[in-house]
Amino acid sequence: MxxxxxxxxxxxxxxxxxxxxxxxxxxxxxxxxxxxxxxxxxxxxxxxxxxxxxxxxxxxxxxxxxxxxxxxxxxxxxxxxxxxxxxxxxxxxxxxxxxxxxxxxxxxxxxxxxxxxxxxxxxxxxxxxxxxxxxxxxxxxxxxxxxxxxxxxxxxxxxxxxxxxxxxxxxxxxxxxxxxxxxxxxxxxxxxxLPVNNYSGAANGYAEKDKGRITRGAAIALSARVHMFKSEWQAAIDDCELLINKSDNGSYGLQSSYSNIFTVANEYNNEVILDFQYGGGRTFSTQRTFLPQTVALLRSTLVPTQDLVDDYIMLNGKGISEPGSGYDENNPYQNRDPRFEATILHDGSTITDFEGKVQTILTKPGSVPATNSVEDQGASPTGYYFYKYYDRTATNYNSGLNLIALRYADVLLMYAEAKNELTQLDAGVWDMTIRALRARAKFTDEAALGFPGSSQETLRTIIRRERRAELAFEGIRAFDIRRWKIADQVMNKPVRGIKVTSGGFNTDPxxxxxxxxxxxxxxxxxxxxxxxxxxxxxxxxxxxxxx
Missing domain, CATH: 1.25.40.390 (Serine Threonine Protein Phosphatase 5, Tetratricopeptide repeat)
Structure with a gap:
């Protein structure tokens, strides 16, 4: 042991x-x-x-x-x-x-x-x-x-x-x-x-130099997460309410830009409740495994799945398979949840590489050049790459970017889920949680922002999909599918990549x-x-x- x-x-x-x-x-x-x-x-x-x-x-x-x-x-x-x-x-x-x-x-x-x-x-x-x-x-x-x-x-x-x-x-x-x-x-x-996250030096001896250490808000947020795993919905609600729109236990809120949360320049923002500390002598080069090989100069091995891509909703709030969604299979990345573009690189995406050059990422078979396409042995086998947590400031690809373990967005999502499990999710709770997250993500269609007023089961599907989109590539999903007891459903099928029409690939029907x-x-x-x-x-x- x-x-x-x-x-x-x-x-x-x-x-x-x-x-x-x-x-x-x-x-x-x-x-x-x-x-x-x-x-x-x-x-x-x-x-x-x-x-x-x-x-x-x-x-x-x-x-x-x-x-x-x-x-x-x-x-x-x-x-x-x-x-x-x-x-x-x-x-x-x-x-x-x-x-x-x-x-x-x-x-x-x-x-x-x-x-x-x-x-x-x-x-x-x-x-x-x-x-x-x-x-x-x-x-x-x-x-x-x-x-x-x-x-x-x-x-x-x-x-x-x-x-x-x-x-x-x-x-x-x-x-x-x-x-x-x-x-x-x-x-x-x-x-x-534990101190609160004001870094003023006045609370329990906490000072600016102690940024990154555990705060009272972290203890409360982790407690809420534990209650969620135990299906103790009211206890989770009680914990979340200690942090939502209050300052006694720390001052937290949503950042105005989703993508900026995951940058060195914006570390220690008030959405972060707890992050794992990097920088100085402690760095990581993991991004070389999830970026295109033309950017990171290494084989791409940690890649998104088509199932994740398909779960991002449309700008009108509908899933891609729902009637009236407007999803176009020939233009699958148009009019999608803005968090999709902030998280995943797809065919046609652009990225500024470490040398400051803008690259267009091509992943379809037959692309010229073919370096990032599914045909290349060093490229993503699914045709997608992760973009979230890309750190352009990394020296020799070694990033000092902190990795976020708990953030305020998760508190809002836990609150919405727990409220729904007790059939207490109303327009007020929705506006404080899901609407707030989608508005921050730059949704503007009221069909996506407004409370759908659906059944508990329908709302459960919406909340789980929202968690997946908001928290993708943050290490949360593996635990969620286990606590929801759906891992035997979602993990019992093939890993899928992009749709292809030629090239001798192993494909589904x-x-x-x-x-x-x-x-x-x-x-x-x-x-x-x-x-x-x-x-x-x-x-x-x-x-x-x-x-």
């Missing part, structure tokens, strides 16, 4: 000492110093360094972007991103790289957090308010890590102490419900010790390219198996159903 040896980002801390836990103070810097237990916990700087190490283990770009291909939004061509394609296709086992890596990664983080929580009192002379803030941040990160674990694996080992090697070899799994209850209790308990056949078995694939390595070390872990 927590005794596997890793390196760099997968560094696993020794069970018996805290020697290699900690990094320097800045959130965006990598681990650069080693310590021994006897020389540690001397001052607040040591405690802050220990906390920074916890932050560094919250997420990595491979998981953040790779999670999209664990849903029907995206596809990874090959074994990149720790073999996520094998998971999506149903052709994996407990030795799969991602299955094993996620387990070790999260438990590494949990141990780091436990170390901070259990040792904070050893630090002499630290201000009580600052100490409790640090403890609250560590407890949040621990809760977040457990939340990731239970959503992938269900029941997992649970502990808040520093277990020994012998204990690690014998510990059993705690049921998912108990762990979720612990997470909820923690997220409630720490709120008062309608002429859409088939990039891969997927299989998702219910209930087996709703949970990942306990990794082989962990069960070899600890026979008490057991295994999930059908594995």
């Amino acid at each position: 927590v005794i596997k040896v890793h390196c760099m980002k997968k560094l696993l801390v020794s069970i018996l000492c805290a020697a290699t836990l900690f990094s320097c103070r800045k959130l965006d810097q990598p681990i650069t110093r080693d310590y021994n237990e006897g020389a540690y916990w001397r001052n607040e700087e040591d405690l802050q360094a220990a906390l920074t190490s916890c932050y560094e283990n919250m997420s990595n770009d491979g998981y953040f972007f790779g999670d999209e291909a664990l849903s029907d939004n995206a596809y990874v061509n090959g074994d990149g991103f720790d073999q996520v394609t094998r998971i999506s296709s149903g052709a994996y086992d407990p030795s799969n790289n991602r299955v094993q890596g996620e387990w070790g990664y999260r438990f590494t983080c949990i141990r780091k957090c436990n170390t901070v929580v259990l040792n904070a009192d050893k630090v002499p002379g630290i201000d009580s308010v600052r100490k409790h803030r640090i403890l609250a941040e560590a407890r949040f990160i621990r809760a977040y890590s457990y939340f990731q674990l239970v959503n992938w694996y269900g029941d997992v080992p649970f502990y808040t102490n520093l277990i020994t090697i012998d204990e690690a070899k014998t510990i059993s799994r705690t049921d998912k419900v108990s762990i979720l209850n612990f997470i909820q209790q923690e997220l409630t308990a720490i709120r008062a010790d 309608n002429g859409y390219i088939i990039a891969e056949n997927r299989q998702f078995t219910n209930p087996k694939h709703y949970l990942w198996p306990v990794p082989t390595f962990e069960r070899d070390q600890n026979t008490n872990l057991g295994q999930n159903q059908d594995w």
Whole structure:
């Protein structure tokens, strides 16, 4: 479980000492110093360094972007991103790289957090308010890590102490419900010790230099997300109402431009509730895998699916298959949700590359040049590329752009969904949530902006489609389709690409390219198996159903 040896980002801390836990103070810097237990916990700087190490283990770009291909939004061509394609296709086992890596990664983080929580009192002379803030941040990160674990694996080992090697070899799994209850209790308990997002320096010792650290709003938003996973609709509503149109727990709102949210120039805007910190010595080059190869000079492997493209509504608010939508199969990208163009590159899209040159992306068979078309082995096999999170400021393709984990738009969407599940979604709630999001996206047709006044089931379809469009390529969809229990429907069909009329491609009866056949078995694939390595070390872990 927590005794596997890793390196760099997968560094696993020794069970018996805290020697290699900690990094320097800045959130965006990598681990650069080693310590021994006897020389540690001397001052607040040591405690802050220990906390920074916890932050560094919250997420990595491979998981953040790779999670999209664990849903029907995206596809990874090959074994990149720790073999996520094998998971999506149903052709994996407990030795799969991602299955094993996620387990070790999260438990590494949990141990780091436990170390901070259990040792904070050893630090002499630290201000009580600052100490409790640090403890609250560590407890949040621990809760977040457990939340990731239970959503992938269900029941997992649970502990808040520093277990020994012998204990690690014998510990059993705690049921998912108990762990979720612990997470909820923690997220409630720490709120008062966390600052709000005003960066004024007056709130709980929070200052401009602390941007990117966890705030009270993050604890509330994550709590709402946990309630959504437990179908606790009223509790989710209560959490969301602490953030919507209020400032007691932070000042949040929608940015005027959807695409600007995901740029270095607009980091730390008031729509961002929590983001994973990059910059300085911590960067990622993942965008080279999802951009056209003429832009990033690397094979394009993480690509959007036709199913995602098809789910973007028309400017009149109708789905492309609805009567009166105005959808033209010969001009499929016209009059679509503006968020589509901000998220996905398609045939005919333009993009300014790293050298400042404007490129027109051509993906259809027979295109000249053919470099980005589905015919080229290094191009997207679906005929689409992701555009969101493209960072033109990256040096040598290495981006320091923060990756957003929680934002205000998600709070609005959770609120709308929970209200609908309790049959309380009226015009007022609609205007505050879905209308606001569509207006920000630059919809102008009242048919798209106005409250449709439909049945609960119809509204549920609209809200889920809205979540997909608003949050595409943000790592949310894989979790949504599992909590909605529709993964066995949407993942049990081929990955489709653009429609072609020639070229010897493998296509469906309608002429859409088939990039891969997927299989998702219910209930087996709703949970990942306990990794082989962990069960070899600890026979008490057991295994999930059908594995």
